[in-house]
Amino acid sequence: MKAEIVATGTELLLGETLNTSAHYLTGKLSALGIEVDYHTTVGDNLERLEQVLRQAIGRTDLLVTTGGLGPTVDDLTKELVAKVLDLNLELDLSSLEQIKQFYGRRKAPMPLSDEKQAYFPKGAKILPNPIGTAPGAIIEKNGKTVIILPGPPFEMRPMFNNYVWLELQRIIGPQAERMNERVLKVFGIGESVIEEALSELMSFPNLTMALLAKRAEMHIRLVARSSKTTSGEAVNSLDRAEEEIRRRLGDKVFGRDQETMIGIVGQTLKDKRLTIATAESCTGGLLGAAFTQEPGSSEFYLGGVVSYSNSVKQGLLGVSEENLKNFGAVSEEVAKQMAEGIRSKVGSDLALSTTGIAGPDGGSDQKPVGLVYIGIATSKVVYARKFQFYGERESVRQLTVQAALNEARQYMLDSERRL
């Protein structure tokens, strides 16, 4: 089954709004084994939009549109889809009722223009919009399917996941090929090392493997194609491949699919009933921000110090003037004292510290931009590890956060093994 995604909206053609919907929908359709051949973006222009819709319906089995469902005169998608499919528009009373209720909840009368949003091509299956006023629709005619979705991503995405996903499974049928995907996430080794370690796995018969370099991690994307009825076997081969990859890369693999580094570290701290604190220099608060980005983080994250200046390193963390003088703020000794310092101040089980040269200035031959020390302190040990990162200031800072989280993860894994 082949698909085309058409986005309409003049704001997309002024460089103001980035079209993320085509990207989002393409990922979803690919997961169903539907091949997306084209993305097309066109403004709210009668002639151009009609021409684009006509061409799309002519060359693909599935057309998904986003945008152009609003109440104004230049919202044209439903009208032109109806014209191209040679269908009349009909008023849907229940949609009209829901639009009225939408305004009722806001204690406002429905603008007359909004009635337009309750008209649909004859025979369309209507998709409710719980967030906005514009319902979507699915139209099937002559073996072609047209799915009409609203433009705003926060309306389009729930509509797709709540209604369209199941409809598409019905339409493509149980025998249709789909892609069973799994993503393994790796930190601390590079693309070439992974490729070498997994070389012959890259060419499994019933499995495709792709490496994707993300800013601070590597993703191994495994895809096993199957029909709905054979998806069990596909999942088995994904399991076997994951097992083999984990065997070869060990705990460099920190998570899979939706798991994140901070999610894994936070969950491990919760499971072990451990608390953690942070002492940050080059990351300036990003590490604390990472620990607190998910709700419930107060269970394990006590707090920290951003010791951007040496005076704060001394005053709030007890870093010694000697170490600052003899080794400099970016040094193993200071990283260790920072971690020790925050741990003793707040009484956490673990403590992490970061000190480095984020750049672009401040580097030297001995201490180049990207040099970072990450310290870790517990009741048992205090140590710091040296890293050399590359890239712009923000990349160095993000890599440092990820590396610090990974240090905590590794420490908890190792201490587990030691038990």
Next chain:
Amino acid sequence: MKAEIVATGTELLLGETLNTSAHYLTGKLSALGIEVDYHTTVGDNLERLEQVLRQAIGRTDLLVTTGGLGPTVDDLTKELVAKVLDLNLELDLSSLEQIKQFYGRRKAPMPLSDEKQAYFPKGAKILPNPIGTAPGAIIEKNGKTVIILPGPPFEMRPMFNNYVWLELQRIIGPQAERMNERVLKVFGIGESVIEEALSELMSFPNLTMALLAKRAEMHIRLVARSSKTTSGEAVNSLDRAEEEIRRRLGDKVFGRDQETMIGIVGQTLKDKRLTIATAESCTGGLLGAAFTQEPGSSEFYLGGVVSYSNSVKQGLLGVSEENLKNFGAVSEEVAKQMAEGIRSKVGSDLALSTTGIAGPDGGSDQKPVGLVYIGIATSKVVYARKFQFYGERESVRQLTVQAALNEARQYMLDSERRL
């Protein structure tokens, strides 16, 4: 002049890679007064790419392509553009030399396949690629212009800015209409209030004004159309409009064009030779991260405390147990003590504090999700202001950071006025 942007790359049609280039180029072309009518994305497929290129050249004056310039057999853009324009490919020796030098710097021999990247349609003006191995090209034939750019944004963007921008100015000529843009950035008042305050300005004859709601600020986008020769008058009308808007909105306007809230606050601190520190609860380090995101921030940012737990609020900031018991951690009193506490600890001129309920849990009738207190302490004053934000956890955190920065900005402005 009408344009179409065509992106090629199968990775764009798998949901892996988000196409940001069309968005970027559209903004640039709009600024030159070039109307972008279509974005089209197509895979590395011979038939489909040729059909898309043929259609684009047929219906627009300017075709800009991204991607498909690599050394592999499925990199087809130059070959198909040449075919559609009925031109031969010719080897460009200086490009070949530069590709060899690229590998020379990396102490590696040039793969034979890379020679492909040195072939261009006859008569093309070649655009060097200092970052990668694939040069770009500009081809003009029969009044049509085709600009061929590489796919990776970090190669495409410098190539566009270093070479294409000037070429386009030459091609459209001095009389061509261009858009003179100015963006005024506002914090602390909503869209409707701004619309009311500026209502009749919205319909200036030689000026268009648009309001764009960003996550934590409002942007007023002014555009004055002109030819190159009349751009002076356009700039004057932009100046007059900016003056009038600032007169009506006062210091709610915090910056323009490339200026950012943190940039303005940092610069003001530098200019006044003031230092600042932070005490963060709900923002968890984001405020410190904002202060340290630009190089040179150590001039004014000393550091701070992330007091996520009450024990840290007491231990490191000297917040009183009474206040925590009587008013709770999210209260004016605690916000004030946090700001005072960090200021006295690190001896900064200013101090900011944040405490609030970021959500999604932890809200109550008295203290709903989104309730935030921002404290500010100086040698002269200590006070806290109450905010009620809406949205998801991350939005509340970002809004809090922006509001805290704005408090510092307003304080420095007001203290100026008091002098």
